[in-house]
Amino acid sequence: MNIKTYIESGIIEKCVLGLATPEQEAEFHYLREIYPMLNVEMEIVELRIENLLFEEAVLPPDHVKDRVMDRIGQDYQRWQERPASNGNGHTNKPPEYISIKPGWNRQITVSIWWRCAFIGMVVLTMALAASTWYLHKQVDHLQDVIIHNNYPQPPISR
Structure with missing residues (x-):
């Protein structure tokens, strides 16, 4: 091409x-x-x-x-x-205005702490998913054992 x-x-x-x-x-x-x-x-x-x-x-x-x-x-x-307080204990904050500048801001900067927090949350989520899967398999196995022990197989007659 x-x-x-x-x-x-x-x-x-x-x-x-x-x-x-x-x-x-x-x-x-x-x-x-x-x-x-x-x-x-x-x-x-x-x-x-x-x-x-x-x-x-x-x-x-x-x-x-x-x-x-x-x-x-x-x-x-x-x-x-x-007045500084409106009677409810809340203080008045100054109004916030957005700065509008022409052009595209092509970069997003993220603090290193946010990155670490994100990585930590991903690792925690993966660990929780793995432990959930493992415990689910254990419960299935235990259910099979309980069913097998409570309802034994009838002897095979010849």
Whole structure:
């Protein structure tokens, strides 16, 4: 297979945009495992499409941003004016706002302690599954022994 021709066929763009048929997506996924160059090409296509979207994006009018920022300021002032405790023993927490930044954050960082906890939970789950299987086999064996001892086989007559 000529990989250059495959890349130029536009199938990567179709897959990234979700316009490919399931067969085309399956084929592309399979070929990505064989040809690592397709992964690089897919990232290039994703970035190119993202850049095009940002270049052609229509920004909202400036007065919309001003109104939103005023509203946030009013909410924050109201929060500061509230008493520290609302009578139930609960303290008021400041409002949380999400920072929206353009672009994709392509990395997720996880603390080493979360990784250790995850590995520990996997090991514990496997140990519990193994012990459950072992105990189930023991119970089956004991049931067979009890049934055999309580109901002996009749003697075979000749």
